[in-house]
Amino acid sequence: MGKQSWAISILLISSLIGLTGCTEKTTTKPPEDKVTEPQKQPETKPPEEPLKEEEQKPVTVNIIDPNTKAILKNFIPLEMGFDDNIETYQKEIENWAKDMARGTQTTPGYDQRMILDKIDANGQIIKGKPQVILEESELVEKVMAASVNGGDVELPLYVTKSGYKPEDVAHLNEVVVASYTTRFDSLVIGRSKNIELSAQAINNVIVGAGDFFSFNTTVGPSDAAHGYQKAKEIVNKQLVDGIGGGICQTSSTLFNAVDQIGVSYIEKHHHSLSVGYVPAGRDATVSYGGPDFRFQNTKGVPFLIKTIYGKGTLTVEVRTSSAYQSLIAKGN
Numbered sequence: 001m002g003k004q005s006w007a008i009s010i011l012l013i014s015s016l017i018g019l020t021g022c023t024e025k026t027t028t029k030p031p032e033d034k035v036t037e038p039q040k041q042p043e044t045k046p047p048e049e050p051l052k053e054e055e056q057k058p059v060t061v062n063i064i065d066p067n068t069k070a071i072l073k074n075f076i077p078l079e080m081g082f083d084d085n086i087e088t089y090q091k092e093i094e095n096w097a098k099d100m101a102r103g104t105q106t107t108p109g110y111d112q113r114m115i116l117d118k119i120d121a122n123g124q125i126i127k128g129k130p131q132v133i134l135e136e137s138e139l140v141e142k143v144m145a146a147s148v149n150g151g152d153v154e155l156p157l158y159v160t161k162s163g164y165k166p167e168d169v170a171h172l173n174e175v176v177v178a179s180y181t182t183r184f185d186s187l188v189i190g191r192s193k194n195i196e197l198s199a200q201a202i203n204n205v206i207v208g209a210g211d212f213f214s215f216n217t218t219v220g221p222s223d224a225a226h227g228y229q230k231a232k233e234i235v236n237k238q239l240v241d242g243i244g245g246g247i248c249q250t251s252s253t254l255f256n257a258v259d260q261i262g263v264s265y266i267e268k269h270h271h272s273l274s275v276g277y278v279p280a281g282r283d284a285t286v287s288y289g290g291p292d293f294r295f296q297n298t299k300g301v302p303f304l305i306k307t308i309y310g311k312g313t314l315t316v317e318v319r320t321s322s323a324y325q326s327l328i329a330k331g332n
Contacts, residue, residue: 059150061143066154077147093143094136100155101134110134110157113217117162119169119204119304131160131212163208164302171321172206172304177328178260178318182253182277184246186312190229191246195314197227198250199307202316208302212266215251215286215293222247222288234271234285248285249277250314251293254305255284257316258295261303261328266294299328 061075075093082089103109115128138156146153164172186192201219222228222244231245248271255268256278268284269291275283284293297303301324308315320328 059147061146061150062152063143064152064154066157072155075143075147082147089147090140090144093140097134097136097139097143100139101136110155113214114160114162114212115217116208116211116213117164117206119172119206123170125166125169125206128162130162133158133160160210162206163210163297164206168302168321169206171323172302173306173319174322175325176306176317176319177303177325178257179315180253180256180260181313181315182249182256183313184249184277188231191231193227193229194222194231194244194246195249196309198222198247199309199314199316202250202254202305203307205305206302207297207305209297209300211297211302213295213297213305215254215284216288217292219247219250219286220288234273234275244288248275248283250307250316251286252278252283253314253316255293256282257318258305261299261318263295264298266296267292268294301327303328 058076058078061077062071063073063075064070065072073096077083077089080089080092099107099109101109101111103111110132111134112129112132114131117128118126120126135156135158139153142153142156184192184195198219202215205213205218207213220226224243228244228247230241230243233240233242233245233248235242252275269286270281271283271285274280285291286293301320303318303320303324306317306319308317318328
């Protein structure tokens with residue numbers, strides 16, 4: 001019995017100890033607060049502004065000088081009625097092209113007549129100027145084509161130099177292939193002087209193959225500043241006093257000489273009255289800034305104009321080298 005009581009006591013004490021162990025507080029870490037990063041908001045781009053339509057620049061045609069590359073003029077076809085009335089627009093371009101080529105009262109044009117080379121008293125060449133032509137119809141075509149989408153248009157300039165070779169010069173005086181002489185009263189001082197001066201101006205002029213000769217361009221102004229004197233001249237079927245009267249005898253004598261070899265005439269005019277120094281219809285009247293005597297050498301070889309002024313006579317000869325004589329035969 002005593003042993004049972006002792007055993008029960010031991011059991012009770014053990015149970016109490018177990019209970020105490022069970023009731024002991026256990027220290028547990030509190031759950032750590034999770035640090036939550038703020039959610040990134042999606043980036044919002046500012047609303048795009050609607051694209052502005054680019055302003056369309058008007059179609060422009062630039063006219064370019066081929067020598068200097070400078071812009072001479074701008075055309076805006078739309079403002080000139082290209083879309084509305086193309087015929088009127090083209091007419092305006094044609095008138096402008098004409099002025100560009102031939103010039104106006106205030107502005108010289110691009111066209112330039114050929115000034116032929118001459119041989120001086122020492123056998124040296126006095127250089128003239130080449131012929132320059134602005135091709136009007138070609139210019140109009142180019143501007144009209146460029147008027148659709150715009151662009152640059154260079155002036156179509158054509159330059160023609162004299163058609164002879166330097167080695168020809170020493171031989172052009174060898175053979176006379178044509179000659180014509182007219183007469184005048186040497187006692188009429190003013191008229192005689194005018195014939196002499198104009199004859200000197202055309203003396204020793206080289207007319208190359210294909211060259212264009214202009215009497216007015218070669219002789220220049222027949223005025224008092226250039227030594228010309230007062231003499232009778234024909235104006236509107238009347239004989240009147242004028243500075244330079246008599247130069248038409250020089251041009252008419254030249255005509256009758258070159259006519260023998262068969263050149264191509266560009267311009268030739270008759271007087272309004274008959275003249276006594278050549279047969280009827282064989283004259284060639286001239287006036288600086290007015291009627292001109294012009295021809296082209298279509299013989300294929302160069303020739304020389306030679307004038308011989310004497311007392312009461314004027315002779316114009318056409319000369320060339322012996323090598324060219326058969327090629328420049330009269331009338332061929």
